[in-house]
Amino acid sequence: MSTLQRDPEKRVQILDEDGRVRDGATVPELEEDELLEMYREMKIGRHFDQRAVSLQRQGRMGTFPPMSGQEGAQVGSIHAVADDDWLIPSYREHAAVYGAGVDLAETLRYWMGDERGNQMDGQPVLPSTVPIATQIPHATGMAWASKLKGENRVFMCYFGDGATSEGDFHEGLNFAGVFDTPSIFFCNNNQWAISVPRERQTASQTIAQKATAYGFDGVQVDGMDPLAVYRVTKAAVEKARDPSEGERRPTLIEAVQYRFGAHTTADDPSVYRDDDEVEQWKRRDPIPRFEEYLRGKGILDDERIDAITSEIEAEVDDAIDTAESTDRPDPSAMFEHVYSEMPDRVAEQREAFEQLRDRHGDEELLE
């Protein structure tokens, strides 16, 4: 398990900035198809992101958190888990959630203010969590429940660098250490928590080293290198499923990366960070790096890229059409799913609400 037992301060890297394999790096063994699928998912993540931002700009969607720059970490990690392993995302893992099988149209519906997009029926994905770090104990609890049930599943929890400052990060990881749950705590360290840079978030040199406090492994990986992310995550998955003697199941992975865009569409990053910094990180853009790597391996060429590009554009177009053509939720849906059975008072409120709508009509009501 050498991948994980290395010094947390020594970042795992495979590809260099130009997509060449670094000297001495061990490339994970992946089928061509899977490599191409990873490429496609990264591309669709980037394209989806751009379209979503412009939907927001056009007033067709509410606030949206873009993820450009972070595709490598999301796609690399999601490919390392099995189909029935679980994902516990925050709010920025659009590509990972897609990789787990969730339709882009669902993600759009959610960001269009419709809870139904958060349901993801049938997929091993918990709804997005907005309050920072609060999903971490849930992930530990799910993993623990699964272990108690005698299953052999792995639970991957995503969160940001800022999240590591919250008490719930601490408590969730500490429980995982004590109860030895099959957990992967995957930190998307994108250098910023809105306007607060990583160095002001904690005085710890790396986030990976925080695992020391919980008695399990922590590892830092180049989060803009999907191969490195894949390798590290795969090792963590295997260990979670079947640790060797004296070894602990959980792992903290710090994937070092960068958010190219704004924190959300409501944010203006030029207020707090320099373009220079952005430009420097863009040189490590996971997509061209991975593209070069695949070209070098001879499994990707211009033609193939064009085909993929048209395919994903069509898929995103479709998703937008689907999301926008779905009926808006029925206003009375508010009153449903508060409890398994609607209490009398809620039913009375729904009744009064329906009468109000009848009396005024929706247009007058909301004017």
Added chain:
Amino acid sequence: MSTLQRDPEKRVQILDEDGRVRDGATVPELEEDELLEMYREMKIGRHFDQRAVSLQRQGRMGTFPPMSGQEGAQVGSIHAVADDDWLIPSYREHAAVYGAGVDLAETLRYWMGDERGNQMDGQPVLPSTVPIATQIPHATGMAWASKLKGENRVFMCYFGDGATSEGDFHEGLNFAGVFDTPSIFFCNNNQWAISVPRERQTASQTIAQKATAYGFDGVQVDGMDPLAVYRVTKAAVEKARDPSEGERRPTLIEAVQYRFGAHTTADDPSVYRDDDEVEQWKRRDPIPRFEEYLRGKGILDDERIDAITSEIEAEVDDAIDTAESTDRPDPSAMFEHVYSEMPDRVAEQREAFEQLRDRHGDEELLE
């Protein structure tokens, strides 16, 4: 600063179990008077503890948390700080708080259910905190405020091993690391959080190593050796006051020790731990060890011990008399100090309450 930079897993020890200086250990330089005062404070801590427990048994006091076994850590650490450094205790640091200048009678009054015992006017001590770990951010904030004011004080915060699992431990220490506050986080690891043993509290091998997550030093010390505790704390105090280049002010100290008695007078430890374990730890009892050391140095003999014993017995007797002879708080005191000025509604409630008391008399009212 070698005392603090050593591997957190290597416990600092000076005296062996028989009170002899270990080979190669550096004994801190302390005046005879101070050594004797430390001895006296440890003795009074132990004696106070026993008397307090019996007061509770006799129904003269409510629930009380005894601290026998932990005198070495409390007295060793409090002697390392200056008179105007601050103490932010939990609820078990009776000896440390006494060492900081608070009358035992005050501590008794507090445990007799009278807030006035918690006031400690004039002493650099924050009132006891009962909700576990919640005082840790306060300590960080006070230290930070002091630093902002340009003072050069140190803020010593005490808490238990169980407290390290709470989110507030994490957040408080993380803030201290980021804002580089003159803080000492002093963990009285007494092996138990009520019935939960240290190993079930966290999978981390030591508590000291948790400092790694916050980018500052952590050190483990024999908490039943007041000299070792003194030395380690002194080094932390000096560093907090005046760190050298690149060094950080805060320190996490893990003082390894044992609570000989029950968690509180409401607790029965025989349900969850073996007498054997207790007996083993009693061999490291800080009082006889320190006594032997002082005898060996020729500054303590039977006569002196007898004199100290009578003196402290008288002092504790006095404190109990004082506490018990103080008037019980005026019932209407409840309504005071809720706000700086009493709001109308509170004043009305006080008025109604006074009328109720007048109408019925206290005896009938409380029957």
Added chain:
Amino acid sequence: MSTQDQQSTTESLTLVQAVCEGLYGEMERDDDVLVMGEDVGKNGGVFRATDGLYEEFGGDRVIDTPLAESGIVGTAIGMAAYGLRPVTEIQFMGFIYPAFDQIVSHAARLRTRSRGRFSCPMVVRAPYGGGIRAPEHHSESKEAFFVHEPGLKVVVPSTPGDAKGLLASAIRDPDPVIFLEPKLIYRAFREDVSEEPYTTPLGEAAIRREGSDVSVFTWGAMAYRTVEAAEELAGEIDVEVVDLRTLSPLDTDTIVESFKKTGRAAVVHEAPKTGGLAGEISATIQEEALLYQEAPIKRITGFDTPFPLYALEDYYLPEAARIADGIRDVVNF
């Protein structure tokens, strides 16, 4: 009053023993039920509410956790989402606040957020209320916080029989339930309780004493005191005492019906007056039955001050005399 089978053998239990029996019965019935919290395992709980469970069901189902309330409730939410039925213990209600975010932001909302795909069949048990000479923060009764959060149910038993039956209902309930146990009466009296598991329905108040002059709505330890005060007033005033038992959802029907009969009401609770549930109940009554109202509804409550250290706590809690005087005020208006 409860659906316990009158035929089955009974045992005489205190309220805290009935809680323990309730846990035992549900754990036997359903392997998915587990108990977790600080000191609930080997120690059997600081009030012995989980006594013997660890020995019976082992450390995988009776779990001593690290000292971290958000961690306890947060991991339990994950377990509940994954199909288990965790019963968490918060050692004292005053220590529930570190878990407040997990309770209100997640337990209460998981069902809504996922449009019913996930639910959170979890119980958060906590000893609650004052009167046992405990240190600071050990005597709170802030049920109103939880009642104001849609998606939660809130239950307070006041008898051993109810404690067992309501706890069983809470555990079997598909939604998160905050289950507050009045520790002042944990051991104050015994009651014959059926040995078999049974449920007492949530959402139904119990009329503890019928009366025609005034309705007094209360719960928890105050239900007991209120009945005492009512008995003392008997002859002078005929008091109806309604023990609400479930505070969310409130049994508005029973409240309003009782009030329509008497036209006068008081509410008794330990929590501070301002923002306490007495306000909610009073407001509901005047909404639903103003035309029946013959006197202001009296709120007989704790004061708008922090709960004092124990030297004064008996003055803080509504005493039988304060309750009786309050009831007299309502009747003599």
Added chain:
Amino acid sequence: MSTQDQQSTTESLTLVQAVCEGLYGEMERDDDVLVMGEDVGKNGGVFRATDGLYEEFGGDRVIDTPLAESGIVGTAIGMAAYGLRPVTEIQFMGFIYPAFDQIVSHAARLRTRSRGRFSCPMVVRAPYGGGIRAPEHHSESKEAFFVHEPGLKVVVPSTPGDAKGLLASAIRDPDPVIFLEPKLIYRAFREDVSEEPYTTPLGEAAIRREGSDVSVFTWGAMAYRTVEAAEELAGEIDVEVVDLRTLSPLDTDTIVESFKKTGRAAVVHEAPKTGGLAGEISATIQEEALLYQEAPIKRITGFDTPFPLYALEDYYLPEAARIADGIRDVVNF
């Protein structure tokens, strides 16, 4: 309405600008005042409520903290105990819960616990309420939680002038103040506000519109909507609109006086009905002025459901039509 000096020069400000001006003025006046929270420094706050303060006062007084609400409030309590006057920002009220324990167990109690030796002159600011198409947890209005905790003050401004003056009072107040800013009207309109620092006293309601038929009590963004509804009803019903401004302590005198004049009342708030402050106000009125009451007091509030995602939020918030209909119900009873 506020004590701002009518002589001094004024500037036309939105509510959020007035908050920023208020902070600026107090920081200039008193070196002990500092601002801390997530993104309040370089970024000037996600709503720009601290815009320019970092440049003006530097990083020691305008502090970007790590992402940890309990840490923010907990360290601020320590600072306040040590003589500073921290103004913390919680980015949205829905994220205040991780700090709930520090607020209720410590900020609210430090004075009591130390019998007045220590105090906690701290302000916790938070943008609050719905209506801006924000994600989950960004639209809460749970002021009732804080009103139920003795030792806290709770303030909600609804105009730029009040925002500046009430914030100044909150900062100068020796006790902890929860200061909730209705973000729906952060930029909805402008008002001329004195450039000089001034205070608007806490604990005093403002009558926004005099009327004789019915009193409507409200605050925050709903104050604005209620005045709109009242204007629409003018001619039909003469509505008095009372903006409570301070929710703890409540200005019971003004509430009761207005009610005695009209004999009818409604309360409008965004929070869920059950356990919301409308209940407290309704209960208080019937306690103090039952004999004046001519109709049930109507609670026009958010529903007893979690705040929905934004597609439905406009249906959740009391609309002008719902408010007007509710007022009609009261008058036509």
